[in-house]
Amino acid sequence: MYANIICITPPNVNSQRRQREWITAGNTQAHPLDTWRSRSTEQRKFKYLTCPKPQVSNSNVIPSKALKEEYPEGSVVQYGCEPGYTGHGSTSITCAAGSWNRLELQCQKISCPPLPELPNGQYNPPDDTLFGTKVTVTCDKGYELEGRTSEAQCLASGSWSFDRFVCDAVKCPAPPNVENSDRVPSGVESVRYLDSITYTCRKPYVLIGASQIVCRENKTYYPPAPECKVVSCDTPVVEFGTRVGGGPPPYGYRSFVEYKCNEGYEMKGSSKIVCEVTGWSPGVPACRKIQPVTPKMTTAAATTTTTTTTTTTTKSKTHQPTTRGSAPCTGPLCSGIFSAVAQRVLIALLIPVGLHLSL
Secondary structure, eight states: OOOOOOOOOOOOOTTSOOOOOOEEETTEEEOGGGOOOSSOOOOOOOOOOEEEOOOOOOTTEEESSOOOSEEETTOEEEEEEOTTEEEESOOEEEEETTEEOOOOOEEEEOBOOOOOOOTTEEEESSSOOBTTOEEEEEEOTTEEEOSSOOEEEBOTTSSBSOOOOOEEEOEEESOOOOTTEEEESOSOSEEETTOEEEEEEOTTOEEESOSEEEEOTTSOEESOOOEEEOOEEOOOOOTTEEEEEEOOSOEETTOEEEEEEOTTEEEESOSEEEEETTEEESOOOEEEEOOOOOOOOOOOOOOOOBOOOEEOSSOEEOOOOBOSSSOOOOSHHHHHHHHHHHHHHHHHHHHHHHHHHHO
């Protein structure tokens, strides 16, 4: 591509003829480089300077229009930020002397507003609100998330994909019916987490089990529902014993009696028994006669000693008693043994005499 080049008025030169040199530019003649020369008549061609397709290193920036492979001198290219980003700095570059100036635009992620407070639940991560962030919602023990979604994402528009999360208490089904009982509250179709149901039995029925059940996090009740039953126990019979505690019959649920054995008898089992669903607990005791204790006979071998005395005419020596085989037996034990032996010997001697007299 060519262009017209215009020169200024040529300078005055004394005693010389002014001559104009031209170059051809299309159908127009002009002096090269907008200057005057004295000798050149050569035709010269000039071409505009151009810039190549711009390349920018800034992150998350995009051109406002599709880029071309080449741009003429003085061209301007506009840039902007990608969706979800906001920019700071100049948004354009200009082609000058065959090159582009530096793009100053810096793009940063936009931020979504904080999510609303979530009673009985939490967000994860809890504080990240930048574009592209995904937040997961979890509910506390005993609570469950309403709706079908548990995630929210910060969109390029600066808003969340969903922000109306609710963690509601789990609900147990209608409490079980217990025959012959009344419950509070009555007529409920469901019970919320940690709420309770209380049962009372009508007379003469008694409550077997816990009077109160609670709704748990797994939507079941604990402990199991009670029962209302008529419980009675037969009058216990304890021979050789006397009731010392509790009341007279009839004996209903949780009634108790306590017994004591008569003189000369001892108790086998618990002295106090309670009327339970399965009967008396523990079982009815018994009084058994105390058996006399028979003394055991002990025998011991008697020991004898021999004493020898020796006398001389010139010197007299008395020898102390010596024992042969064992030490001398002394004390009450030995006296008892000798007495018993003597009695048996006497009886043995008198028996024949008695028989003889009877004849």
